[in-house]
Amino acid sequence: MTRLQDDFYHAINGEWExxxxxxxDKPCTGGFSDLADEIEDLMLETTDQWxxxxxxxxxxxxxxxxxxxxxxxxxxxREAVGIEPVKPLxxxxxxxxxxxxxxSKIAEYEMSGKPNEFPFSVSPDFMNAQLNVLWADAxxxxxxxxxxxxxxxxxxxxxxxxxxxxxxELLGKYGxxxxxxxxxxxxxxxxxxxxxxYVLSHEESSEYVDLYHPYDWADxxxxxxxxxxxxxxxxxxxxxxxxxxxxxxxxxxxxxxxYYSEANWELLKAVLxxxxxxxxxxxxxxELRVLSGKYSRALSGTPQAMDKKKAAFYLAQGPYNQxxxxxxxxxxxxxxxxxxxxxxVATMIDVYKSRLQTAxxxxxxxxxxxxxxxxxxxxxxxxxxxxxxxxxxxxxxxxLSLVENAQKLVEISIAHSxxxxxxxxDRSEWHMPAHMVNxxxxxxxxxxxxxxxxxxxxxxxxxxxxxxxxxxxxxVIAHEISHAFDTNGASFxxxxxxxxxxxxxxxxxxxxxxxxxxxxxxxxDSYGAKVNGKLTVSENVADLGxxxxxxxxxxxxxxxxxxxxxxxxxxIWHMKAxxxxxxxxxxxxxxxxxxxxxxxxxxxxxxxxxEFDVKEGDGMxxxxxxxxxxx
Ligand SMILES: [Zn+2]
Numbered sequence: 073m074t075r076l077q078d079d080f081y082h083a084i085n086g087e088w089e090x091x092x093x094x095x096x097d098k099p100c101t102g103g104f105s106d107l108a109d110e111i112e113d114l115m116l117e118t119t120d121q122w123x124x125x126x127x128x129x130x131x132x133x134x135x136x137x138x139x140x141x142x143x144x145x146x147x148x149x150r151e152a153v154g155i156e157p158v159k160p161l162x163x164x165x166x167x168x169x170x171x172x173x174x175x176s177k178i179a180e181y182e183m184s185g186k187p188n189e190f191p192f193s194v195s196p197d198f199m200n201a202q203l204n205v206l207w208a209d210a211x212x213x214x215x216x217x218x219x220x221x222x223x224x225x226x227x228x229x230x231x232x233x234x235x236x237x238x239x240x241e242l243l244g245k246y247g248x249x250x251x252x253x254x255x256x257x258x259x260x261x262x263x264x265x266x267x268x269x270y271v272l273s274h275e276e277s278s279e280y281v282d283l284y285h286p287y288d289w290a291d292x293x294x295x296x297x298x299x300x301x302x303x304x305x306x307x308x309x310x311x312x313x314x315x316x317x318x319x320x321x322x323x324x325x326x327x328x329x330x331y332y333s334e335a336n337w338e339l340l341k342a343v344l345x346x347x348x349x350x351x352x353x354x355x356x357x358x359e360l361r362v363l364s365g366k367y368s369r370a371l372s373g374t375p376q377a378m379d380k381k382k383a384a385f386y387l388a389q390g391p392y393n394q395x396x397x398x399x400x401x402x403x404x405x406x407x408x409x410x411x412x413x414x415x416x417v418a419t420m421i422d423v424y425k426s427r428l429q430t431a432x433x434x435x436x437x438x439x440x441x442x443x444x445x446x447x448x449x450x451x452x453x454x455x456x457x458x459x460x461x462x463x464x465x466x467x468x469x470x471x472l473s474l475v476e477n478a479q480k481l482v483e484i485s486i487a488h489s490x491x492x493x494x495x496x497x498d499r500s501e502w503h504m505p506a507h508m509v510n511x512x513x514x515x516x517x518x519x520x521x522x523x524x525x526x527x528x529x530x531x532x533x534x535x536x537x538x539x540x541x542x543x544x545x546x547x548v549i550a551h552e553i554s555h556a557f558d559t560n561g562a563s564f565x566x567x568x569x570x571x572x573x574x575x576x577x578x579x580x581x582x583x584x585x586x587x588x589x590x591x592x593x594x595x596x597d598s599y600g601a602k603v604n605g606k607l608t609v610s611e612n613v614a615d616l617g618x619x620x621x622x623x624x625x626x627x628x629x630x631x632x633x634x635x636x637x638x639x640x641x642x643x644i645w646h647m648k649a650x651x652x653x654x655x656x657x658x659x660x661x662x663x664x665x666x667x668x669x670x671x672x673x674x675x676x677x678x679x680x681x682x683e684f685d686v687k688e689g690d691g692m693x694x695x696x697x698x699x700x701x702x703x
């Protein structure tokens with residue numbers, strides 16, 4: 073028996089872990105995943121009825137979803153057409169004869185969602201969060217992170233081999249000869265290895281402030297002289313932008329000129345041709361669908377692909393996500409639950425305010441500014457007020473094929489993304505559907521968002537004690553609020569713009585504290601991989617603030633139980649995962665593993681030591697001088 077005093081997470085969740093079974097098509101099970109699995113069952117059951125013409129909702133958007141779902145689920149038809157739908161695209165890319173010919177078509181390819189290795193997007197300006205501007209990213213790499221490309225990384229070599237085998241098999245199905253396949257893959261892997269030297273690692277991109285590199289348009293276009301950026305953007309935006317923000321500055325200043333050039337054409341063409349060939353895998357035969365997931369299954373150690381029915385549902389759900397979320401909220405999220413959670417959020421903000429008012433390590437003016445920011449955080453609970461306007465345009469034409477309809481849906485969403493450029497940010501748009509078991513803080517909107525799906529047991533249950541609810545949904549709510557003041561959020565002001573609102577002394581004191589959190593997590597074991605303290609610091613700071621604040625809120629109730637609070641906090645994190653998956657997450661995920669999100673966080677609290685009688689020498693012991701509380 074594990075003692076609570078030695079490994080709190082394991083003592084609470086060990087019994088469950090013994091018998092928990094990870095589904096064959098999933099990388100993990102437990103807490104968040106259990107809820108997600110339940111919602112998946114509900115959605116499959118419901119949409120099955122809809123396909124059969126039963127209980128069809130009286131809603132034009134959902135009826136279009138059903139038409140699309142009928143097509144993704146029609147495997148007989150998918151088998152019958154085989155690779156026919158993608159043949160014209162393959163031919164089109166085969167025929168491209170030079171970089172300049174390709175470059176002259178980039179805008180057209182971009183607007184129709186065809187492969188183009190053109191990594192631009194539109195999102196709010198860091199300096200003015202009310203306005204959408206152009207951002208220049210970098211093309212993607214094959215392996216999950218740049219760290220996999222180092223000479224001594226055996227896992228990287230192994231994964232790249234699996235990727236290559238999968239592509240060999242796939243390209244064979246599309247009629248390429250063995251010789252062509254070898255040539256294409258050699259080139260793609262060659263270019264990928266070069267690219268990996270310049271793109272950002274996940275650790276680098278986890279520090280938002282360091283990503284802000286604005287460029288005047290004329291200066292930027294000089295970085296890739298052979299890429300006709302002026303004409304491409306005149307076609308896409310109707311005009312040349314005046315500036316661009318370049319988070320992937322290393323790629324653009326050191327490699328883009330070579331990457332986008334006639335000299336690199338052979339390698340780039342190989343990437344484009346493979347992308348074009350495999351871009352519709354998920355919509356074609358079942359054999360191609362399953363085969364195309366081989367590499368990602370290897371990454372997460374998942375033995376099996378989803379079955380046909382599930383795959384057809386998810387494929388159809390993609391473009392209609394928010395509409396299905398609204399349906400879910402309408403069925404499962406009562407007005408009473410919404411009111412209750414709104415009250416909880418208000419309480420939590422109130423508690424947060426009182427903690428900020430008494431944070432004696434901060435000067436009064438910094439406290440004042442933090443409170444100003446806290447006061448205007450906008451909470452969104454349950455579901456969005458309205459769907460994005462594009463949803464009305466997502467009309468399925470049953471006379472067209474599955475791929476043709478999917479193509480139209482892609483075009484609608486791309487046109488929508490580009491139409492936002494140089495326009496005010498729509499603050500009512502959600503980045504998650506209401507049936508997703510998650511929550512987020514958007515530093516640029518200074519908004520917290522809690523989809524209906526997370527407002528369930530064990531996070532939240534009217535039948536469990538108030539302290540248990542505070543250890544669950546309370547800690548989650550306060551976690552999201554804390555993101556406003558984590559290592560990233562601290563650099564944005566109340567309007568969501570990048571602005572230093574700290575005194576120098578206070579920021580130094582903040583940095584000292586967050587550095588201690590980096591140290592507490594750095595190098596901890598996760599299934600043989602090491603936790604990266606820097607990559608995970610923003611989330612760990614949010615967890616710490618979340619528990620501190622939720623604990624204080626719980627104390628305000630008469631029936632407060634410190635035990636129920638911490639026990640439920642450990643319970644929400646119960647998780648069982650595949651080794652490969654956890655090893656991959658260690659290099660890409662800004663969240664620490666569930667075990668450490670529990671154990672390290674609670675070990676910073678005096679209340680925890682006292683309640684569970686944790687003594688020096690116990691596994692959970694942290695000496696009082698090493699305990700850190702920030703918010
Ligand atoms: Zn978070």
